[in-house]
Amino acid sequence: MxxxxxxxxxxxxxxxxxxxxxxxxxxxxxxxxxxxxxxxxxxxxxxxxxxxxxxxxxxxxxxxxxxxxxxxxxxxxxxxxxxxxxxxxxxxxxxxxxxxxxxxxxxxxxxxxxxxxxxxxxxxxxxxxxxxxxxxxxxxxxxxxxxxxxxxxxxxxxxxxxxxxxxxxxxxxxxxxxxxxxxxxxxxxxxxxxxxxxxxxxxxxxxxxxxxxxxxxxxxxxxxxQFARGQRAIDVGFSRPIDDATLGTKLAQLTGIASWERMDPLRVRLKLSGGTDGSIERLFSEVAGLGVGAVRFQESASALEEVYMTQVERGD
Ligand SMILES: Nc1ncnc2c1ncn2[C@@H]1O[C@H](COP(=O)(O)OP(=O)(O)O)[C@@H](O)[C@H]1O
Ligand SMILES: [Mg+2]
The missing domain is CATH 3.40.50.300 (P-loop containing nucleotide triphosphate hydrolases)
Structure with missing residues (x-):
């Protein structure tokens, strides 16, 4: 058949x-x-x-x-x-x-x-x-x-x-x-x-x-x-609110973070400069070790979602 x-x-x-x-x-x-x-x-x-x-x-x-x-x-x-x-x-x-x-x-x-x-x-x-x-x-x-x-x-x-x-x-x-x-x-x-x-x-x-x-x-x-290369991002969830200034200072001590943005009072998205699985594992323990109440750690919006949002839903 x-x-x-x-x-x-x-x-x-x-x-x-x-x-x-x-x-x-x-x-x-x-x-x-x-x-x-x-x-x-x-x-x-x-x-x-x-x-x-x-x-x-x-x-x-x-x-x-x-x-x-x-x-x-x-x-x-x-x-x-x-x-x-x-x-x-x-x-x-x-x-x-x-x-x-x-x-x-x-x-x-x-x-x-x-x-x-x-x-x-x-x-x-x-x-x-x-x-x-x-x-x-x-x-x-x-x-x-x-x-x-x-x-x-x-x-x-x-x-x-x-x-x-x-x-x-x-x-x-x-x-x-x-x-x-x-x-x-x-x-x-x-x-x-x-x-x-x-x-x-x-x-x-x-x-x-x-x-x-x-x-x-x-x-x-x-x-x-294919679309993930150099685009990886991690969403970090906190058990308590943390202000931008404090968090910024803490994150600046770490390597491998290209930028970060706040999603809501208990969540930020870290954009990674590297992007290998090894660096994500290292970052996970480093962020957990900052003592800022990071309790969740999740790869953010799939790459397909990025493509869909940037190429399709943008509209002109
Ligand atoms: N019978 C029709 N007469 C005129 N325009 C139509 C007709 N059917 C679909 N269109 C137009 O063709 C385009 C594609 O529609 P459609 O195939 O229904 O899209 P989708 O199913 O992806 O939502 C749209 O701009 C729609 O307005
Ligand atoms: Mg349809």
């Missing part, structure tokens, strides 16, 4: 004067979870809609398992489960009934559905709710049913557009947990999100999109190390 893949070749979409997606070239291959990260309006939904033939590209082409979505829609989409623009489920239906409806629309037989439905409900941890009416479910539970619907054809490729948006924090955590679980199958999951923390948390790789342009596609760990 070849591994699942999705590929965009010069994929472009223009809405009148708006260039929503600008010549996206991207190839993702293998069973993994890839985050499609970008702020609102970056072009994520537009790209996903072209991958699923919901809209037609202005230029370029999209491929699922190397089959062109634009030229051979049916065969391309056969391998694919999709959740874009969360559909409402009729409140009077049970999850089983809702999935039967969706499955029939997708051309699955009654026998296939009877076989698949308990399995997909178990995958989204909704087995015990299979025959309760959806009307009383939380948004997070409804979204899990929508994910179950996307899983019905047992797809090798799963495209999810902002699957946690609009959910409360608990619903978000549940849905993320489900997505992490889905990675265990032989699946390629491509999931859009405007939340960096979510992508770092759930995904193995990240494709960063901003204003219709792909900035990079790489593993989370590569992105973190």
């Amino acid at each position: 070849t591994s699942p893949s999705i590929r965009a070749e010069g994929l472009t979409k223009r809405f009148g004067p708006t260039l929503a997606l600008d010549r996206l070239d991207l190839k993702i291959e293998g069973s993994k979870c890839v985050g499609f990260l970008g702020p609102n309006g970056a072009g994520k939904t537009t790209a996903l809609k072209m991958f699923t033939d919901m809209i037609f590209p202005t230029a370029g082409e999209a491929f699922l398992n190397e089959v062109s979505v634009q030229k051979d829609r049916k065969r391309a989409l056969a391998a694919c489960g999709v959740l874009i623009e969360t559909p409402e489920i009729y409140p009077s239906l049970t999850p089983t009934e809702a999935l039967q409806m969706v499955g029939k629309l997708r051309g699955l037989s009654d026998a296939a559905l009877a076989d698949r439905i308990p399995g997909v409900l178990a995958e989204v941890k909704m087995g015990e709710w299979a025959n309760k009416k959806v009307g009383k479910f939380s948004k997070g539970m409804k979204q899990r049913i929508n994910i179950a619907a996307a899983l019905l054809p047992d797809p090798e490729i799963l495209l999810l557009d902002e699957p946690t948006t609009g959910l409360d924090p608990r619903g978000m955590a549940e849905v993320r947990d489900i997505i992490r679980g889905l990675k265990r199958g032989q699946r390629l999951i491509f999931m859009s999100s405007h939340l960096l923390a979510e992508v770092s948390d759930v995904c193995d790789e990240v494709a960063l999109l901003n204003r219709g342009k792909l900035l990079f596609y790489d593993t989370i760990s590569n992105v973190s190390t």
Whole structure:
């Protein structure tokens, strides 16, 4: 069996004067979870809609398992489960009934559905709710049913557009947990999100999109190390407030600190001039030894976060 893949070749979409997606070239291959990260309006939904033939590209082409979505829609989409623009489920239906409806629309037989439905409900941890009416479910539970619907054809490729948006924090955590679980199958999951923390948390790789342009596609760990060089920072938490003058004098005795800034009364961020693990270990014991009540010591905002904030959220 070849591994699942999705590929965009010069994929472009223009809405009148708006260039929503600008010549996206991207190839993702293998069973993994890839985050499609970008702020609102970056072009994520537009790209996903072209991958699923919901809209037609202005230029370029999209491929699922190397089959062109634009030229051979049916065969391309056969391998694919999709959740874009969360559909409402009729409140009077049970999850089983809702999935039967969706499955029939997708051309699955009654026998296939009877076989698949308990399995997909178990995958989204909704087995015990299979025959309760959806009307009383939380948004997070409804979204899990929508994910179950996307899983019905047992797809090798799963495209999810902002699957946690609009959910409360608990619903978000549940849905993320489900997505992490889905990675265990032989699946390629491509999931859009405007939340960096979510992508770092759930995904193995990240494709960063901003204003219709792909900035990079790489593993989370590569992105973190690549952009981390010379950029390391440590957040130090104190058990009691300490004034800037006292702290400044104390920190001046240490080497390896390029600068520092106050985050709040009990927290400062130290920017390091060196940046090797050895120097961090040394710094940890030195700061603890200053007698200023340093009780927490944590590497600050990930490098990916720095990139996201400086390159993407800055705006012009
Ligand atoms: N049907 C449409 N008509 C006109 N402009 C659109 C349409 N859909 C999206 N856009 C524009 O395209 C850009 C990208 O939108 P979208 O793909 O929805 O971004 P994202 O999903 O990353 O938030 C935005 O500027 C948006 O306003
Ligand atoms: Mg969107």
